[in-house]
Amino acid sequence: MQIEEEKYSWLQRFLVWREKHIKDKQFILILSFLVGICTALAAFVLKFLVEYIKEFLTENFDTTRANGLYLVYPVVGILLTSLFIRKVVRDDISHGVTKILYAISRKQSRIKRHNVWSSVCASAITIGCGGSVGAEAPIVLTGSAIGSNLGALFRMDHKTLMLLVGCGAAGAVSGIFKAPIAGLVFTLEVLMIDLTMASLLPLLISSVTAASVAYVLTGTEAMFQFHLDYPFALERIPYAIGLGIFCGLVAWYFTRSMNWIENIFRRYSNPYVKFVIGASMLSILIFLFPPLYGEGYDTITLLLNGKSSVDWNTVMNNSFFYGNGSLLIIYLILIILLKVFASSATNGGGGCGGIFAPSLFLGCISGFVFSYVCNEFHIGNTYIPEKNFALMGMAGLMSGVMHAPLTGIFLIAELTGGYDLFLPLMIVSVSAYLTIIVFEPHSIYSMRLAKKGELLTHHKDKAVLTLMNVESIIETDFQKLRPDMDLAGMVKAISLSTRNLFPVVGVQGEFLGMVNLDDVRNVMFRQELYHKYYVERFMKEPKAIINTTDSMEVVMQKFDKTGAWNLPVIDEQRKYKGIVSKSKMLNTYRQVMVDFSAE
Secondary structure (H helix, E strand, C coil), X not given: CHHHHHHHHHHHHHHHHHHHHCCHHHHHHHHHHHHHHHHHHHHHHHHHHHHHHHHHHHCCCCCCCCCHHHHCHHHHHHHHHHHHHHHHHCCCCCCHHHHHHHHHHHCCCCCCHHHHCHHHHHHHHHHHCCCCCECHHHHHHHHHHHHHHHHHHCCCCHHHHHHHHHHHHHHHHHHHHCCXXXXXXXXXXXXXXXXXXXXXXXXXXXXXXXXXHHHHHHCCCCCCCCCCCCCCCHHHHHHHHHHHXXXXXXXXXXXXXXXXXXXXXXXXXXXXXXXXXXXXXXXXXXXXXXXHCCCCHHHHHHHHHXXXXXXXXXXXXXXXXXXXXXXXXXXXXXXXXXXXXHHHHHHHCCCCCECHHHHHHHHHHHHHHHHHHHHHCCCCCCCCCHHHHHHHHHHHHHHHHHCCHHHHHHHHHHHHCCHHHHHHHHHHHHHHHHHHCCCCCCCCCCHHHHHHCCCCCCCHHHHHHHHCCHHHHCECCCCCECCCCEXXXXXXXXXXXXXXXXXXXXCCCEEEEEEEHHHHCCCCCCHHHCCXXXXXXXXXXXXXXXXXXXXXXXXXXXXXXXXXXXXEEECCCCEEEEEEEHHHHHHHHHHHHHHHHCC
16 A cells, blocks of 8 residues: 555656656657557567467477377467466457557547556467467557556546557557558558647657667568569569459458358357367367468468479478478468468467468468469469569558558568569559458458447548547436326426426336427416326427437437437437437537547
8 A cells, every 4th residue: 555655656746747847749759769669578578479489389390291289289379378368367358459449439548457468478378389360469459558558657638548559559560570661551551540740750759669679689680581583574563463353352251251250259158168169170270281370470481482392392391281292282272261260260269369460471372372373374474473472462461451551561561671572562452452342341450340330530520429429428407207297297397497308207217208398388387287187198209219329420310310409318228318419419529529630
């Protein structure tokens, strides 16, 4: 208790000193710098743990045959992660980027304190033991949690908290990939933080700081070594467009399949049933297709640097396919089809991880398969460099899955140093994005929130409505009537009210209808009718009813459609909660718009 009091006293003194000596804008820059350092350190720890666990478990495997331990490690990893989450964390930490989007739009940018460390521990166990997911989404959630909690510690307002959440995400992407531009663009594209001069500088500081710390800790080399042997030629533009369309279709398959599989897992409430299904599926898939183990970055490195079938065929090491080079393309196509099952089984079974790495992994293989098939079947008269198209496929898949073409372009260029392929990266990314939006209007991250009307977007009108909620505009100072109340009781209730609307509720508080003062005015002074007329005589159905679960966009549509100025609100049991007036809603909308748009 004494320690808490001393901490509180120290913090209060610092806050007072800070308000006197450091302006808000300058302090935000200091916080963004601290966020960049912390997120880079967290990213380094996570990558170190993943690599250490993986090396410890698999370094002695025989590459010429299948290894039975592939059936064991993923099961152990998911079990340990599941127990850690349920017994230690006691909270859902899956779908990291979706949680950030939800925190921004519905939770005033507040992310729970345990997210600073819980995702790092859980994903390190999952991925190190073979979970077919990526470490990037967990570290993005960790970075955003660092930004949110650091801002909350120093009593920053909601808008600053939102910016610090973005700084954490930018720093996380920048730190784990050593890609500062991609970190900035990811925050603007995926988290949809608006780009203003007030937000640009803190995001840049976090990104550059995180990348600098990553350079100090791991060196300045790009994450994937890539040497350009075949410069891009204009005659390959049609092939680049074709690859983009192919990546868009693969991204569509990945997105739809993942949602379908996740819905299957949601049917089971027992975590042990989920574990048995997910762990069994994952271990069998990894046993048959070892490249599905972990993030799959070894496979990416192999396809980006291989020069002939001798190199490429090593992707089948540790499997039953070893030595069967003629089956390479079939093997890779099966991996494309089955990767989504492995990733979904990992998270559905109780593991923790994201889809950054699966997107890069699938994109690399898709680009390789596309170019290999074109060359093998002599489609056109131009040679298609497999390594170039493997690189471009990574950008295409990421653009399609995340609906983030700029992130795909800059991330792949920074990851590999492949800036000489910037034009084809742009072509493939845009083609993939244009392909998938035909089928999916939202990214895999945002579709869950978009269905509930809880997604903050760059559309300012919709963004403001998202930041509002029904509970904040409900008015409860209306006199309630009972249906069996006579006119005398109704007149007494009217005399106590300053309103001209009166909700009618039943014995259990259920909503029955509304009474308008105008409908009672011509009889309210006729005392001979006081015990002859009852509320039921004057009660009417409202033009529409608002549910407490309705989004503000739905509420606005109900007002526009009915032309009403007041509508009743009920909960899921049809209990009366209050009334929303159009005037209060518009006043609240205006205030939120002013706060949201303020520089």
